[in-house]
Amino acid sequence: MLGDIGRDVKFVLAVCDGGYTTNLPLADVTGGRAWLAFEYDGGPLPPEHGGPARLLVPHLYFWKSAKWVRGLELLAADEPGFWERYGYHNYGDPWREQRYAGD
Amino acid sequence: MNESSPRDETPDWALDGNAVGGVLREIFGVEMTTAVATCATCGTPGLVAETVVYLRAPGVVVRCRTCAAVLMVVIRRGDRNCLDFSGLAALEQRAG
Amino acid sequence: MRTIVLRLPEWAGHQAGQHLDVRLTAEDGYTAERSYSIASAPGEPVAITVERLDDGEVSPYLTVELRPGDEIEVRGPIGGYFVWPAEEPAAELLLVAGGSGVVPFRSMLRHRRNVGSAVPVRLLYSARSLPDVIYRAELDAAADGVRVIYTLTRRQPPGWAGHTGRVGPGLLSEVAWPASAAPLAYVCGPTPFVEVVAAELVDLGYPPLRVKTERYGGTEGSG
Numbered sequence: 001m002l003g004d005i006g007r008d009v010k011f012v013l014a015v016c017d018g019g020y021t022t023n024l025p026l027a028d029v030t031g032g033r034a035w036l037a038f039e040y041d042g043g044p045l046p047p048e049h050g051g052p053a054r055l056l057v058p059h060l061y062f063w064k065s066a067k068w069v070r071g072l073e074l075l076a077a078d079e080p081g082f083w084e085r086y087g088y089h090n091y092g093d094p095w096r097e098q099r100y101a102g103d
Numbered sequence: 104m105n106e107s108s109p110r111d112e113t114p115d116w117a118l119d120g121n122a123v124g125g126v127l128r129e130i131f132g133v134e135m136t137t138a139v140a141t142c143a144t145c146g147t148p149g150l151v152a153e154t155v156v157y158l159r160a161p162g163v164v165v166r167c168r169t170c171a172a173v174l175m176v177v178i179r180r181g182d183r184n185c186l187d188f189s190g191l192a193a194l195e196q197r198a199g
Numbered sequence: 200m201r202t203i204v205l206r207l208p209e210w211a212g213h214q215a216g217q218h219l220d221v222r223l224t225a226e227d228g229y230t231a232e233r234s235y236s237i238a239s240a241p242g243e244p245v246a247i248t249v250e251r252l253d254d255g256e257v258s259p260y261l262t263v264e265l266r267p268g269d270e271i272e273v274r275g276p277i278g279g280y281f282v283w284p285a286e287e288p289a290a291e292l293l294l295v296a297g298g299s300g301v302v303p304f305r306s307m308l309r310h311r312r313n314v315g316s317a318v319p320v321r322l323l324y325s326a327r328s329l330p331d332v333i334y335r336a337e338l339d340a341a342a343d344g345v346r347v348i349y350t351l352t353r354r355q356p357p358g359w360a361g362h363t364g365r366v367g368p369g370l371l372s373e374v375a376w377p378a379s380a381a382p383l384a385y386v387c388g389p390t391p392f393v394e395v396v397a398a399e400l401v402d403l404g405y406p407p408l409r410v411k412t413e414r415y416g417g418t419e420g421s422g
Contacts, residue, residue, distance in 0.1 A: 018166075019173070048116065063161045083161050086178050086187065099161075100180055117390055119414045122234055124277040125220040134279040152280035153412065 009074040013081060014055055017068035022081035023090070024057065024064060026074075033059060036069065061092035061099065116159060120151040123163055126177055127151070130184050131196075138196035144172035146192065200299075200333055201262040202238060202248045205273065210245055213237055215310040216282040216303045216385070216413075219247065219275030223257055231256040236302040236387070236413075237276065240309035248333060250299045281385065281413040283307045285316045290383075291376040294322040295366065295396050297388020298331070300415060304387065305334050312342045320345045323374050325366050325392070328354040348374050366392070371399050378404030383411075390414040 005026075013023050028034060034057040038045050045051030050067030057064045063083045084090050089098040097103060120136050127135035136152040147169040154174060155166040162178040167190070174190040188194070213219075222232045233256070235247040251262040265271065281303065283292070294304045301324055311318060322341075326332045328351055338347045350362035350370060362370055376382035384405055386396045393414045400410050 018171070061161075086162060086176060087180060087185070088161055088178075116416045117414070118416045119390075119412060121218070121278055121281055121413045122416075124218070125232075125234065125274050128277060129274075134277075136277075136281075137279040150280060152278075158416075 005074055008076045011075040011078045013073040013075055013079055014066040014069050015071045015073060016066050017070060020066065020068075020082045022055075022064050022066045023079055023084060024060070025078070025091075028057065028060065029055070033057070036072075059093075061089070061094050063088060064092050116157070118156045118158060120154040120156055120165065122156045122158060123151075123165060123177070126163065126179075126184065130177070130186055133196065135194075135196060138194055140167075140174055140191055141193040141195075142167040142170060142172055142174060143190050143192040145170035148193075151194075200248055200250050202246055203261060203265065204239075204244050204246045205271075207245050207273065211276075213241055213245070213276035214279075214282040214284060215240055215306040217276040217278045217306075218303070219245070219273050219277060221247075221257060221261065222272040222274070223260055224272070233257040234277070236306070238302050238305050240306050240313050242313065243309065248299070248302050248305075281387070281411050283310070283383075283385065285310055285314045285318070290319075290380045292318050292320045293375050293382050293384040293400075294320065295371075295375075295384065295386045295388075295400075296322065296324045297366070297392035297396075298326060298415075299333065300386075300388025300392070300413070301333055302387075303413065304385070305337070307385075308338075308341065308345060311345070317344055319376075321374060321376065322347045323350070323366060323370070324348070325350045325352060325388070327352055329356050329359075366396055366399075368399050368402065371396070372403060375400065375403060375405075378406075381409070383409055385411045385413075387413040388415055390416050 010026055011023060012026055012029055013021055015021050034055060036053055037056050038053045040049055053069045054067045055065050055069055080090055087101050089101055089103055092098050124136045138151045139148050140151050140154065141148040145167060149168055153168055155168050157164045162176055164173060165175040167174055172190055176187040178185045218234045218236045220232055220234050222230055224230045235249060237245060238248045239246040249258050249261045252258045296304055304322055324347060341347050350364065350366060352365055355363055384400055386393050393412050397410050397412050401407055
């Protein structure tokens with residue numbers, strides 16, 4: 001889906017219902033590392049699971065797997081999302097226990 | 104996980120202000136579910152107990168039941184509570 | 200379901216309808232907190248009734264692993280809104296419970312009995328089936344002036360003559376006190392249940408200020 005994009009795109013900002021956003025490096029959502037899910041169990045993804053469309057980024061902490069995605073902004077520069085601005089870690093690698101900024 | 108706005112219907116895991124009674128009591132030192140919160144976005148006053156609350160995100164989000172704007176966000180980090188209340192125009196509770 | 204009695208030496212007492220928060224801390228410091236309505240009346244040993252949710256973070260521990268003598272971290276009592284002080288000069292009391300939403304009402308009913316209140320009460324209790332009804336024996340032996348009406352939404356025992364199906368406008372208009380009596384209503388249970396019932400009570404003429412709500416989230420327990 002993110003096949004043909006400009007070379008200066010380095011980051012993605014997922015924009016969701018309710019004004020939520022979350023930011024990710026482009027490299028973390030390409031190459032099969034992440035999915036945009038809109039189906040579940042043979043049918044459309046229900047709202048309680050984040051439908052109609054949500055991000056699934058299994059290698060990062062759960063708040064990066066944004067629910068109710070309305071769009072993906074392709075950015076040249078990183079921009080912290082909703083929880084990141086409140087002090088949650090900008091990248092969120094659970095293997096390095098990056099839960100909070102500064103971890 | 105983040106949560107959605109109420110839109111036309113409240114998603115079925117949204118709670119109400121009763122669910123943040125404990126953390127608000129920790130922050131304010133008094134019972135706050137009976138406080139009246141005035142939304143900075145739409146101006147509607149309402150009981151904290153009747154706000155729309157989401158607990159499943161990394162932090163707690165409290166939204167206006169009338170317009171769905173965020174009233175408060177509570178983050179807990181270790182032994183510190185952080186309250187963002189920029190979505191409130193006013194908060195009123197009985198003295199003493 | 201499991202009712203757990205807690206020994207809380209510094210407990211300052213509680214009001215009927217309040218809840219407490221339980222916090223579990225894992226070895227790695229990860230914490231999970233959940234709120235539980237207090238099932239016991241003021242003055243009785245503090246008790247909570249916990250439903251085991253398969254994907255729960257706290258209820259599996261409380262319902263399966265917790266043993267007498269174990270310590271848990273508790274905060275409370277909490278809440279000044281969803282409370283029924285028996286001194287409240289209400290005419291009639293309407294309690295509408297969806298599934299485990301009946302827990303705070305047990306506290307209220309026990310409190311009413313303990314203080315000798317004569318306030319007329321109707322408890323409309325929606326459960327999936329008769330085995331899902333909590334406190335069944337106690338509710339069936341309810342005190343004078345308390346009428347318990349069940350509606351079983353998924354399965355009914357043979358010969359069931361009671362209500363079936365979800366709490367809707369028809370059942371409420373049949374069971375609820377008329378709005379002209381200026382009753383006080385409490386609605387507790389899963390969020391969608393509470394919102395539907397509260398809206399219907401307002402449609403029946405209950406002033407919104409006289410309809411108190413406590414949402415538990417999810418759809419578990421109400422059918």
